[in-house]
Amino acid sequence: xxxxxxxxxxxxxxxxxxxxxxxxxxxxxxxxxxxxxxxxxxxxxxxxxxxxxxxxxxxxxxxxxxxxxxxxxxxxxxxxxxxxxxxxxxxxxxxxxxxxxxxxxxxxxxxxxxxxxxxxxxxxxxxxxxxxxxxxxxxxxxxxxxxxxxxxxxxxxxxxxxxxxxxxxxxxxxxxxxxxxxxxxxxxxxxxxxxxxxxxxxxxxxxxxxxxxxxxxxxxxxxxxxxxxxxxxxxxxxxxxxxxxxxxxxxxxxxxxxxxxxxxxxxxxxxxxxxxxxxxxxxxxxxxxxxxxxxxxxxxxxxxxxxxxxxxxxxxxxxxxxxxxxxxxxxxxxxxx
Amino acid sequence: xxxxxxxxxxxxxxxxxxxxxxxxxxxxxxxxxxxxxxxxxxxxxxxxxxxxxxxxxxxxxxxxxxxxxxxxxxxxxxxxxxxxxxxxxxxxxxxxxxxxxxxxxxxxxxxxxxxxxxxxxxxxxxxxxxxxxxxxxxxxxxxxxxxxxxxxxxxxxxxxxxxxxxxxxxxxxxxxxxxxxxxxxxxxxxxxxxxxxxxxxxxxxxxxxx
Numbered sequence: 297x298x299x300x301x302x303x304x305x306x307x308x309x310x311x312x313x314x315x316x317x318x319x320x321x322x323x324x325x326x327x328x329x330x331x332x333x334x335x336x337x338x339x340x341x342x343x344x345x346x347x348x349x350x351x352x353x354x355x356x357x358x359x360x361x362x363x364x365x366x367x368x369x370x371x372x373x374x375x376x377x378x379x380x381x382x383x384x385x386x387x388x389x390x391x392x393x394x395x396x397x398x399x400x401x402x403x404x405x406x407x408x409x410x411x412x413x414x415x416x417x418x419x420x421x422x423x424x425x426x427x428x429x430x431x432x433x434x435x436x437x438x439x440x441x442x443x444x445x446x447x448x449x450x451x452x453x454x455x456x457x458x459x460x461x462x463x464x465x466x467x468x469x470x471x472x473x474x475x476x477x478x479x480x481x482x483x484x485x486x487x488x489x490x491x492x493x494x495x496x497x498x499x500x501x502x503x504x505x506x507x508x509x510x511x512x513x514x515x516x517x518x519x520x521x522x523x524x525x526x527x528x529x530x531x532x533x534x535x536x537x538x539x540x541x542x543x544x545x546x547x548x549x550x551x552x553x554x555x556x557x558x559x560x561x562x563x564x565x566x567x568x569x570x571x572x573x574x575x576x577x578x579x580x581x582x583x584x585x586x587x588x589x590x591x592x593x594x595x596x597x598x599x600x601x602x603x604x605x606x607x608x609x610x611x612x613x614x615x616x617x618x619x620x621x622x623x624x625x626x627x628x629x630x631x632x633x
Numbered sequence: 634x635x636x637x638x639x640x641x642x643x644x645x646x647x648x649x650x651x652x653x654x655x656x657x658x659x660x661x662x663x664x665x666x667x668x669x670x671x672x673x674x675x676x677x678x679x680x681x682x683x684x685x686x687x688x689x690x691x692x693x694x695x696x697x698x699x700x701x702x703x704x705x706x707x708x709x710x711x712x713x714x715x716x717x718x719x720x721x722x723x724x725x726x727x728x729x730x731x732x733x734x735x736x737x738x739x740x741x742x743x744x745x746x747x748x749x750x751x752x753x754x755x756x757x758x759x760x761x762x763x764x765x766x767x768x769x770x771x772x773x774x775x776x777x778x779x780x781x782x783x784x785x786x787x788x789x790x791x792x793x794x795x796x797x798x799x800x801x802x803x804x805x806x807x808x809x810x811x812x813x814x815x816x817x818x819x820x821x822x823x824x825x826x827x828x829x830x831x832x833x834x835x836x837x838x839x840x841x842x843x
Contacts, residue, residue, distance in 0.1 A: 379728070385728075385729075386730065449733060449736065452690075452694060453694070453695075453698070455691075456645070456691075456695060497689060498690060499690050499691060499733075500689055501689045504691070533808070555812070576812055578813055581780060581783070582813065614779075616780065616781065
């Protein structure tokens with residue numbers, strides 16, 4: 297089996313030759329290649345080259361065309377600050393100064409901000425790995441993008457004070473996610489991961505998630521499936537156990553679980569959904585390779601009878617992680633019997 | 634009447650909370666009583682609720698916003714500020730602009746009677762320590778959502794000690810930092826939530842008062 301076949305087997309609860317391993321290596325690929333993170337986040341060709349080098353170095357099963365969490369908001373008009381050794385950050389949100397949402401244009405993924413560079417990265421990665429390795433794109437989920445257009449505090453207060461206005465904002469964010477994600481699929485991504493940290497239950501209550509977020513995610517994932525996405529991957533950080541049972545309503549095929557989620561709870565909540573996770577991200581910086589190997593082994597045993605599992609970190613592997621720790625996780629999956 | 638204020642605060646209903654506090658003042662209730670029996674009582678109830686699974690930042694934000702509105706009615710601009718338990722200096726370190734957790738911590742501490750000096754986000758260690766030196770707080774609180782700020786956190790206590798501030802406690806919180814131990818980050822306490830940090834501060838203040 298190649299990596300893509302292995303992942304598809306896990307997604308469908310079929311028996312892969314071994315459990316797939318997806319290291320959520322984003323900016324770490326730049327560090328590994330000796331490239332400045334600020335350059336990596338702006339240059340699609342450079343990003344793809346770093347990702348391919350990291351793939352060759354570690355031998356895991358997926359590559360990522362993912363810059364940072366600010367691509368969409370920048371393309372819509374927010375101003376970012378770029379730094380050499382860090383991901384860019386938002387300096388001013390496009391809607392924070394009272395700009396009318398109705399005056400904003402839906403960004404064209406082939407023209408706006410860094411979106412074309414990200415699509416270039418997708419195209420190069422797919423050209424290079426074909427259908428042997430999973431090529432993952434990324435869009436912000438509607439809730440997270442809404443908070444990135446207005447600022448998180450203002451967006452949450454808007455949701456309570458003016459729910460109709462917030463729904464309007466969420467609708468706009470949903471359109472951006474659909475358009476950008478479909479463009480990524482057209483450029484060659486096997487799937488765009490939906491990154492939705494602001495919808496975590498430690499930020500918003502579950503009833504809010506059900507009322508506002510779930511219908512938007514459903515729209516996004518339905519569009520992705522229609523465009524040919526290999527699977528719907530939802531990535532929400534934090535203690536997601538209270539909302540996991542809602543994921544099937546959003547058509548989620550693959551659910552990321554963070555380190556603070558008990559995998560047994562996730563298995564119970566999502567008996568027919570593939571799970572990926574959930575090694576603590578900080579461990580890739582602080583722990584010894586033996587500890588990562590032991591934790592990997594524990595997870596592999598835990599899911600051995602169930603299947604539908606991809607060994608992974610609970611969140612992004614921090615850029616400054618020790619390479620030997622990432623390698624220890626990959627080795628554990630490769631050596632698993 | 635105080636119950637109505639507490640309910641409005643817990644509901645996150647700022648407008649109703651302000652109505653209730655005005656009624657209380659018209660009835661001759663002292664400001665200090667309103668803070669203790671209303672604002673602090675509501676925070677205590679929210680604290681108890683947040684120990685169970687329903688914990689979420691939005692609920693605390695709404696209660697905190699309502700409490701801030703009440704405080705503005707009680708102490709309008711120019712009025713003498715209320716007496717506080719102690720000062721706390723807080724900030725989100727350089728390179729990190731995610732300050733929601735810090736802002737919520739500020740709301741909770743303010744509502745529970747602390748004077749909070751907020752150094753903002755993307756704040757250099759030097760600026761934070763300058764504020765610590767100037768304000769003589771009981772503790773400094775640093776937050777971080779991303780792991781890249783950890784090298785700064787590791788230097789915090791040593792740099793404070795160099796300036797004779799080694800006795801001041803350092804609390805760390807936020808998604809990245811709370812994965813670590815206090816020992817590994819060289820700080821005094823890791824707050825798993827805003828209320829966890831509050832409990833630690835109350836403990837310090839309590840010890841100091843003994």
